[in-house]
Amino acid sequence: MKVRQGYILLEVIVCTFIMSMLIMVLYSVTISAINTKDNIEDKIELNQQAEEMEYHIKNIVENSINIINITTTDNEVIETLQENKTYNVLSIKLNFKSDDENINSKNKKDNQEISFKRDIKKIFINTLYDDNSNKAGGYEIGDYVESIKIKIESSKLICIIINLEKDKVTLEKEMKLFIKSNE
Template sequence: MKSRKGYLLLESIISLFIIVTISLSLYSFLFFSNKYKKTIEDNVQLYEQGEEMCYQINKVIENSNGIISIGDLNGNTIKGDTSSYIKINSIKCEYKNQYRNVKDKEVSYKSNKKLFINTLNSSGNSEPGGYEIGDYVDYISVMIENNKISVKLNLSKNDEKYETTFKSYIKKF
């Protein structure tokens, strides 16, 4: 039998170093790929939420007979054209007329970062209930000019942000 004189210890150290290097490489690869996957999922979810909210808000505004009022975050009512985007918490749309007895609707932003479509009672206040059209909303802002309303939605989830803008035609304001 040959005497190895210390090679066994050196071989063990080199093997251990190789195993640790491969393990750390795999761990970092899995960590970053998982982080990247979550980022992509958040971006996709924000995009889908934004598109669905744009569709729903556009449908409410364009199918209405006009806008009753737009309320900003301070409780003031926006009247007429605006020169820049103003952060809002509600858009009340008129649906009722002499030919159809349908309740008016409101797109409302709640402080828990969600958007709802509610029906309005005869005094112009939101009825209980309604349905949620999206969440992850940081704020909703509007700019009104020449019978068109530009709506900007700012969404965020975790560290990801998404902003979308669309225009709707207003029959009367």
């Protein structure tokens, strides 16, 4: 009978190498699957945020009479907007008349503001009262906002573009909205 002393060590080394390769492959597949799952969850959350923002913004814009002014990211207040020019904005102020004329004039909402807070990446809807009081009147409508742009396409048609980002996943939401007439 022959003695095979050197083969056992070689077999252990080869087996260890093969097991190490299998573990590395399984680890990389697991990490890839986790990253894909996280990206899909982020995309879903951004889409939900965009839909919620669109609902609120559409409600405000389509019930407004006109745009009072915008505040750009350069803190410039523009009252007369040029058609087909895109503005990066921090705030969009809209003239919003309530259908209920029986509301006490001190509590009557005359203006609404879509406000973007860059430092916290959120969008708010603020109520601006006619009597210039400092009453609280705002609520958050969205997170993960990188920028808001507005483009006037005609006297009653505007396009609002919101860019969202979460963990390197980005989404651009474009809304074409009509402003109702003064009549």
